[in-house]
Amino acid sequence: MKKISIIVMVLLTAMSCNTLEVEPQNSIPAAGAFQTKKDIDRGILGAYASFQSLGYYGRIYAIYSDLAADNLIHSPDATASDNAEVDNNNILPENGFVRGMWVSCYDGINVANNVIDKVPVIEDMTEDERNAALAELYFIRALNHFNLMNYFGAIPLKLQPTVGVTSLDAPRNSVSEVYAKIIEDLTFASKYLRTSGVKTRATKYAAKALLARVYLYKGDYAKASDLANEVIENGNYTILSNYADIFADDGSSESIFEIYFSQTERNRIAEYNFPKSLNGRREVQPDPSVLAAYEVNDKRFDASVAFAGLEPYAIKYDDLSLGADNFIVIRLAEMYLIRAEAKTNLNGDIAAIKDDINVIRKRANLNNTKANTISQLATAIENERRVEFAFEGQRWFDLVRTGRAIAVLPNVKSINQTLFPIPSDEIQTNNDPGMTQNPGY
Numbered sequence: 001m002k003k004i005s006i007i008v009m010v011l012l013t014a015m016s017c018n019t020l021e022v023e024p025q026n027s028i029p030a031a032g033a034f035q036t037k038k039d040i041d042r043g044i045l046g047a048y049a050s051f052q053s054l055g056y057y058g059r060i061y062a063i064y065s066d067l068a069a070d071n072l073i074h075s076p077d078a079t080a081s082d083n084a085e086v087d088n089n090n091i092l093p094e095n096g097f098v099r100g101m102w103v104s105c106y107d108g109i110n111v112a113n114n115v116i117d118k119v120p121v122i123e124d125m126t127e128d129e130r131n132a133a134l135a136e137l138y139f140i141r142a143l144n145h146f147n148l149m150n151y152f153g154a155i156p157l158k159l160q161p162t163v164g165v166t167s168l169d170a171p172r173n174s175v176s177e178v179y180a181k182i183i184e185d186l187t188f189a190s191k192y193l194r195t196s197g198v199k200t201r202a203t204k205y206a207a208k209a210l211l212a213r214v215y216l217y218k219g220d221y222a223k224a225s226d227l228a229n230e231v232i233e234n235g236n237y238t239i240l241s242n243y244a245d246i247f248a249d250d251g252s253s254e255s256i257f258e259i260y261f262s263q264t265e266r267n268r269i270a271e272y273n274f275p276k277s278l279n280g281r282r283e284v285q286p287d288p289s290v291l292a293a294y295e296v297n298d299k300r301f302d303a304s305v306a307f308a309g310l311e312p313y314a315i316k317y318d319d320l321s322l323g324a325d326n327f328i329v330i331r332l333a334e335m336y337l338i339r340a341e342a343k344t345n346l347n348g349d350i351a352a353i354k355d356d357i358n359v360i361r362k363r364a365n366l367n368n369t370k371a372n373t374i375s376q377l378a379t380a381i382e383n384e385r386r387v388e389f390a391f392e393g394q395r396w397f398d399l400v401r402t403g404r405a406i407a408v409l410p411n412v413k414s415i416n417q418t419l420f421p422i423p424s425d426e427i428q429t430n431n432d433p434g435m436t437q438n439p440g441y
Helices: 037-052 060-068 080-089 096-121 127-152 174-194 205-217 221-234 269-273 288-293 300-304 332-345 351-364 374-388 395-401 424-427
Strands: 072-074 257-259 285-288 305-306 311-314 327-331
Touching: 037 096, 037 127, 037 257, 037 351, 060 080, 060 096, 060 269, 060 395, 072 080, 080 096, 096 127, 096 424, 127 174, 127 205, 127 327, 127 395, 174 205, 174 374, 205 221, 205 257, 205 327, 205 332, 205 395, 221 332, 257 332, 269 285, 285 288, 285 311, 285 395, 288 374, 300 305, 327 332, 332 351, 332 374, 351 374
Parallel strands: none
Antiparallel strands: 072 285, 257 327, 305 311
16 A cells, blocks of 8 residues: 555545545546556555545544543643644534544545446456455445544535536435445445455455444444354454554454554554653643543553653554554454443343453453443443543544433533534535534534
């Protein structure tokens, strides 16, 4: 992926007034960019490249779910006021970093749609090759739509390529419509993707794992449980015995899907987390409450948090000099906790639910859970997810989807605050009457 920045220039996106617009600049014509199946594969790599943006998994998206919740706080001596708005759950529609997330996600969607549009006309592709290419592109599109919806709620579904100034104005689709398309894309992907491969490209079980997360968030617990079970039983992934090893090297046996980074396509997560005494920016730091959430002897603590003197900082992504550590989007531990949570919501077998929780706790060097009722198990799973996935960008989504944000977060007083504002640029330039701002902004 290191060379994708110089190929298929039509796929590169330019910042414009309407953030749903993707107007190629200084590019070759789209008709000439795709002639062979090799061109399609290069285009697919270009679609993955959007995930590397600093507004996306390269920094902001990966941090904001913890910052908007109670895992990170904006450091007192930090400089970026946009981050303080997120920490305070008082976000302005003009927030530049939130706009960056919106733009990055739609960039990725549009790149995928451009390639999807060309797959049917490539003459040297077999039907199986076409389906495999489309499956990978649908996975990318689904992940982008899902990530957008989790922050913004109802969003425009973009299913056709945007070229030039056509189809810029678009209404917001309902959450149910967005879910339906995400599920359709991932169902196709899980059917036609290869069974295994490098962790930075989608596979059949990556699609199934993402679909399990989608169904959990949607509240379709039976399907979430079944898919998580399928990934656990058949995906050929393993829970590493040492928690720190998950982040020590890219592509571990526990990882299901990762975003690729290198010294030329850097992530800046460590830069935001590390203290200034270690040449970081310390824009964010662990919330004292998350430090207190770890039980005594929990091995996850030392693999997640370090101290510079008395200053705590997150260390799961610690390549400050190169920024070359991949970002793990989905890993096997989540499948155990999805299965446990789904069964809890279905009033399932308590012993089986405890077994799944205890797989995670055993690896953390902790005793089995003491939870014995459905209510206690729900609380135990929420707590387990908090420390298991601390600083991996899941906490805000967990609190919002379970309706717990107002109860847990002191700055969240209204349900309106559980959605981020649609960027003001989008509201001002998207002339479709169906493009409206979220309530309260």
